Amino acid sequence: MIPAEFDYTAPETLDDAIKALADGGEDAKLLAGGHSLLPLMKLRLAAPSLLVDLRKVPGLHGIQREDGNWRIGALTPHAELEHTPDLGVVSLTAGTIADPQVRNRGTIGGSLAHGDPASDLPAVMLICEASVTLQGAGGQQRSVSANDLFQDYLETAVEPTEVLTEIRMPAYDGWGFAYQKFNRRSEDWAMVAVSALVKKNGDTIEDARIGLTNMASVPLRAHAVEEALRGQPGTADSIARAAEQAAEGTDPPADLNASSDYKRHLARVMCRRALEEAAGLP
Amino acid sequence: MSKTVPVTLNVNGVEHHLEVEPRLLLVHALRDNLGLTGTHVGCDTSNCGACTIHMDGRAVKSCTVLAVQADGVALTTIEGLASENELHPLQEAFWNDHGLQCGYCTPGMIMAAAGLLAENPNPTEDEVRHGLEGNLCRCTGYHNIVKAVLDAAKAKGAAVGAPASGQPGVTA
Numbered sequence: 001m002i003p004a005e006f007d008y009t010a011p012e013t014l015d016d017a018i019k020a021l022a023d024g025g026e027d028a029k030l031l032a033g034g035h036s037l038l039p040l041m042k043l044r045l046a047a048p049s050l051l052v053d054l055r056k057v058p059g060l061h062g063i064q065r066e067d068g069n070w071r072i073g074a075l076t077p078h079a080e081l082e083h084t085p086d087l088g089v090v091s092l093t094a095g096t097i098a099d100p101q102v103r104n105r106g107t108i109g110g111s112l113a114h115g116d117p118a119s120d121l122p123a124v125m126l127i128c129e130a131s132v133t134l135q136g137a138g139g140q141q142r143s144v145s146a147n148d149l150f151q152d153y154l155e156t157a158v159e160p161t162e163v164l165t166e167i168r169m170p171a172y173d174g175w176g177f178a179y180q181k182f183n184r185r186s187e188d189w190a191m192v193a194v195s196a197l198v199k200k201n202g203d204t205i206e207d208a209r210i211g212l213t214n215m216a217s218v219p220l221r222a223h224a225v226e227e228a229l230r231g232q233p234g235t236a237d238s239i240a241r242a243a244e245q246a247a248e249g250t251d252p253p254a255d256l257n258a259s260s261d262y263k264r265h266l267a268r269v270m271c272r273r274a275l276e277e278a279a280g281l282p
Numbered sequence: 283m284s285k286t287v288p289v290t291l292n293v294n295g296v297e298h299h300l301e302v303e304p305r306l307l308l309v310h311a312l313r314d315n316l317g318l319t320g321t322h323v324g325c326d327t328s329n330c331g332a333c334t335i336h337m338d339g340r341a342v343k344s345c346t347v348l349a350v351q352a353d354g355v356a357l358t359t360i361e362g363l364a365s366e367n368e369l370h371p372l373q374e375a376f377w378n379d380h381g382l383q384c385g386y387c388t389p390g391m392i393m394a395a396a397g398l399l400a401e402n403p404n405p406t407e408d409e410v411r412h413g414l415e416g417n418l419c420r421c422t423g424y425h426n427i428v429k430a431v432l433d434a435a436k437a438k439g440a441a442v443g444a445p446a447s448g449q450p451g452v453t454a
Binding site for chain 1: 326340412
């Protein structure tokens with residue numbers, strides 16, 4: 001399969017990339033690792049007129065920690081997240097994306113800008129209360145929370161002439177975490193996945209955050225479960241009771257793999273498992 | 283036709299200067315432009331791993347990379363693993379353990395395994411199986427493939443990730 005024709009440029013600065021994007025008009029697209037975009041182009045589901053490759057733009061790679069916060073460059077490949085265990089749930093989740101070869105090329109910024117609710121990282125960004133930095137013409141920067149980033153299926157708040165340059169999020173030292181993903185084959189997208197962050201104070205759950213992957217046209221948080229857990233003992237019983245609400249407020253699309261009802265069932269089961277793991281239950 | 287662009291592909295230590303359409307996939311550049319047909323096209327959907335090569339020492343699926351994205355990057359294909367007189371330890375182990383049936387997936391399996399061993403020179407069986415998740419063998423000959431990777435690791439330890447020719451790009 002061969003993509004439709006397009007023009008190509010690989011600018012050496014961010015400003016030039018933003019300019020090329022603006023000059024290229026509405027069918028110009030940014031290229032990072034290409035592991036969401038190129039498959040779509042090969043299937044002719046996408047046919048951009050111009051690809052602006054970010055590979056030569058400096059400053060978009062790497063992971064830094066400063067004052068209890070992480071800064072992750074948009075072009076950081078999933079494999080690098082996977083090999084940075086201090087990132088906690090982000091690292092754990094990145095290690096489940098597709099397969100090693102895909103993780104070596106696919107990037108966190110590319111994945112977030114693509115906005116596929118079946119991708120692994122978007123819902124994890126929600127529970128980490130991360131934000132992304134978007135840079136547009138004239139060097140104008142704005143910060144958008146993960147909560148506001150994902151607007152609909154494959155639709156994000158990134159404007160056509162903006163570049164997602166970095167991800168910022170607090171460190172969650174001391175929080176328990178888990179990522180429970182249900183798929184038939186390891187390379188597949190999640191049929192449903194549940195990410196969890198749990199903060200305990202002794203045996204009590206002080207705070208909990210639960211992310212839902214592929215349960216609507218956007219990634220979601222299971223707020224009802226989170227509220228039900230706060231202040232509760234971190235026991236299998238209270239977790240099982242709270243996890244029963246995991247599908248509340250969701251709207252999972254049926255697909256070849258699973259009906260909407262089955263996905264709701266999976267969300268409840270995977271939520272319980274993720275919480276048990278994150279709470280350190282055996 | 284869209285405007286062609288110049289690209290320098292450094293494959294197995296040899297530089298090739300090409301003028302290509304931006305939409306040319308790296309796997310096609312290797313096979314059709316450079317005649318390196320050891321890298322196979324299987325599913326063509328970044329699923330099966332038959333097209334696995336190394337970019338700067340990391341295993342990637344060359345059906346999901348544009349040739350222009352590989353400009354100036356050190357590439358290693360299956361042809362670059364063996365030295366003139368000696369098979370790479372992974373090739374030797376695949377031979378000894380009969381780690382193949384029809385052989386179609388073999389170049390990709392070996393390149394994926396080389397990527398795995400470069401990161402993890404002494405993997406457990408479980409780690410080998412997970413490390414090869416991106417490669418499909420439609421003969422289902424996984425048993426001997428996993429055995430071959432484990433034997434190659436045992437035979438050569440950390441050195442196994444590096445190609446015998448010792449060229450840059452692939453590090454142990």
